[in-house]
Structures are given as structure tokens and as C-alpha cells.
Amino acid sequence: MSDFDKEAEREKLRQQYEAEKEERKATQRMSELLLQGATMTGKHCDTCGDPIFRQNGTEFCPTCQQQQPAGETPAESESAQNADNQERQTEETASAEVPSADATNIEVEQSNAETTGQSAPSGQSTAPSNQPRRASPSQADTSNGRSPEPRTAVEQNERGAGDLAEARNALVRKLTRLAMEAEQTDDVGRARELLAATREGAEALDALDRAKR
Structure with missing residues (x-):
């Protein structure tokens, strides 16, 4: 193999490693969000395709949020605060009624x-339909x-359990793919990187299993 081919192969492996590194980071972020009480909405981001999460009344993509400028964060926070205020006002109005x-x-x-008291002295009978109801x-x-x-706490717990199950299935799929690549590659360095990624994913999976107990 020529030096050019070796360099191209190394570049290809480097790009694959960078892509999988980003996937590991995204998986770790999703696991942390679920452990912090965030829920998965069942929708996916139009930009990157990752699951959309909801936390404190705000829906967001954990991957794209990291790539947005810092100046957009206050607007998102203000929007979430307005939604919470509106929800509180609705609850106060309902309780006042x-x-x-x-x-x-x-x-x-x-x-x-009063009607019964006035009609009693006259001796007139009162029809059953006029009785107080x-x-x-x-x-x-x-x-x-x-x-x-x-919504009751039971419904919220069931939804949280469903989110954890979906995240667990995603982790299992990634771990399976990484293990298969590690088994098929002939590059020792590449296999070591894949095994390290598999170990990190297994730790995240173990954290999710502990959270479900």
C-alpha cells in the first residue's frame, strides 16, 4: 500500500472516530437529561434527527442546543417562563371559580x-317536581x-418509564453496532477505540437501569 493510500485510510478512520465521538456525547447528554427529569416528546429534530426533549415547559434538541449561540438562551428561558406563568394563571382562575x-x-x-313556606298555609299541595333539588x-x-x-402522579410516572425505555433501546442498538464493528475490524487501534466507546455506552445503560428501579 502506498503512502498516499495509508494516509487516506488514516483520514477515513479519523473521521469515523470523530463521528462516533459525537454520537457518544449525544447519548451521554440524553442519559443525563432523563436522569434530571426531562422527558422525550416522541418528536425528532428537523436539523439533526435526534429526539426532542421537554424540561421545565420548554421543548429542545439536546444536540442542536449545544451548537446555538449563547445569545439565544435568554429568549428560550423567557419563553419557558411565560408558558409557566400562563399555566399558573389558568390554574388560579379555575380554583377561584x-x-x-x-x-x-x-x-x-x-x-x-321560601316558596314552600309561603304555599304551605294555603293548603295547596306541592307537586314532586317543585321539591328542592x-x-x-x-x-x-x-x-x-x-x-x-x-394528570396524576401515576400517569407522569408511566410516561417517564416510557421515555427511559426508549432511551435504553437506543443505547442497546448503538452498543450492538459498536461491538460488531470492533469484531470485524483488523486495526488494533480502531478496535481499542470501539471497545472504549462500547464501555462508555454500557456505563450509560447501567445508569438508566438504576434509574428505573
Whole structure:
């Protein structure tokens, strides 16, 4: 093999190593985000194809976010803060409307009681349809526009478990591919690099398994 061919082969291996190094970094970032409480949205970035995460009300790509200028970070933070403020205002408005259901029931009972008291002395019988009726909880909720209850902790835990399972499957696929490349290569240095990458991926996989327990 000529010197030119050797140099081209070394350059090719170097490029492959750099690409896999970036993949390892992306996998590590995704593992850290999941351990910090972020969730995967099921969508993928239009730029790099990596999964989109949601944390503190903001959706972002962990890979592209690292490549964006620092000046864009405050805008993203402000957008997330505005979303949180709007959500809090909605919850406060819904909670402020809750007592109105009891007030409506009291007014209905008082009105019917007065009507019954006035008609009793005259000896007139009162039809069953005129008897006081208490509005059902479901009707009170509907008439007063009460917002539905937020998601329970069980639903949130199930979603988090699904995100961890998806991340684990992605790690397993990468580990399998790296192990196959290490087995097929004849370059000792290249095999050593692939085995190191496999070991790092296995450590990340172990961290995810501990988080699921």
C-alpha cells in the first residue's frame, strides 16, 4: 500500500472516530437529561434527527442546543417562563371559580324553602317536581367551567418509564453496532477505540437501569 493510500485510510478512520465521538456525547447528554427529569416528546429534530426533549415547559434538541449561540438562551428561558406563568394563571382562575358551585346550591335551596313556606298555609299541595333539588357535582362542574384535574402522579410516572425505555433501546442498538464493528475490524487501534466507546455506552445503560428501579 502506498503512502498516499495509508494516509487516506488514516483520514477515513479519523473521521469515523470523530463521528462516533459525537454520537457518544449525544447519548451521554440524553442519559443525563432523563436522569434530571426531562422527558422525550416522541418528536425528532428537523436539523439533526435526534429526539426532542421537554424540561421545565420548554421543548429542545439536546444536540442542536449545544451548537446555538449563547445569545439565544435568554429568549428560550423567557419563553419557558411565560408558558409557566400562563399555566399558573389558568390554574388560579379555575380554583377561584370552584366555590361558586356551593353558592349556587345554597341559593337554590333558600329559594325553594321560601316558596314552600309561603304555599304551605294555603293548603295547596306541592307537586314532586317543585321539591328542592341539589345540582349534581358533575352539573356544577360543567356550569361553572371547572377545568379538568391535572394528570396524576401515576400517569407522569408511566410516561417517564416510557421515555427511559426508549432511551435504553437506543443505547442497546448503538452498543450492538459498536461491538460488531470492533469484531470485524483488523486495526488494533480502531478496535481499542470501539471497545472504549462500547464501555462508555454500557456505563450509560447501567445508569438508566438504576434509574428505573
